Amino acid sequence: MHHLIHHSYADGTPYSIENCLIFKAFLEGERIHVDNEVLWRADGTCFHAEYWSYPIYRDEQVSGAVVTFLDITERKLAEETLKESEDKYRTLIENLPQKIFLKDRQLVYVSCNENYAGDLGITVEEIRGRTDYDFYPKELAEKYRTDDEHLMEQGRTEEFEERYMQQGNEVWVHTVKTPIWNDDGNVAGVLGIFWDVTEKRQLEEQLIQ
Numbered sequence: 001m002h003h004l005i006h007h008s009y010a011d012g013t014p015y016s017i018e019n020c021l022i023f024k025a026f027l028e029g030e031r032i033h034v035d036n037e038v039l040w041r042a043d044g045t046c047f048h049a050e051y052w053s054y055p056i057y058r059d060e061q062v063s064g065a066v067v068t069f070l071d072i073t074e075r076k077l078a079e080e081t082l083k084e085s086e087d088k089y090r091t092l093i094e095n096l097p098q099k100i101f102l103k104d105r106q107l108v109y110v111s112c113n114e115n116y117a118g119d120l121g122i123t124v125e126e127i128r129g130r131t132d133y134d135f136y137p138k139e140l141a142e143k144y145r146t147d148d149e150h151l152m153e154q155g156r157t158e159e160f161e162e163r164y165m166q167q168g169n170e171v172w173v174h175t176v177k178t179p180i181w182n183d184d185g186n187v188a189g190v191l192g193i194f195w196d197v198t199e200k201r202q203l204e205e206q207l208i209q
Contacts, residue, residue: 005041008038010048031055037049037051048072049069049071052068099119100191107132156179159174159176164196172196173197176193
């Protein structure tokens with residue numbers, strides 16, 4: 001079976017039977033699940049496959065294996081398209097000088113860009129599942145959350161200037177927040193973008209004086 005339909009990787013590199021996971025299920029009596037390999041057709045073409053291999057026992061000895069598989073070519077193409085889209089999105093937001101974040105309906109962080117993560121002293125991945133209380137003084141965190149709740153209730157974009165703690169220093173930022181909607185037409189969270197305007201405010205105060 002291996003030499004007929006499982007002999008090579010997608011790029012044509014030979015796939016030795018010693019490394020074959022289907023054979024491993026038979027050899028070691030293990031159940032195997034794989035979704036990152038290909039199987040080959042008689043015409044010499046291959047397709048992305050997800051397969052399961054289960055050992056068959058007879059008299060407490062492994063006597064064979066049952067293999068079931070699915071053609072997941074369309075799923076792989078969809079995953080690649082999604083990844084390309086995500087990569088373009090990530091490239092876009094990471095090249096913006098502004099700070100960007102996304103929160104869910106409970107105002108728990110879902111994601112952010114590198115600029116914002118840098119201010120908080122964390123990586124982009126570490127913001128998921130955390131709230132403003134994890135990063136800001138209680139008074140400031142409650143102010144941010146009150147603003148977000150009001151925004152979601154009103155269902156409209158808002159723009160304003162506010163205080164912000166940047167690496168222990170208080171600065172002023174210009175913030176734009178907008179509600180995010182799900183497919184059912186309900187508010188699913190808040191998307192925010194902001195940038196430092198401390199110097200601008202100081203110049204304005206000097207002009208007034």
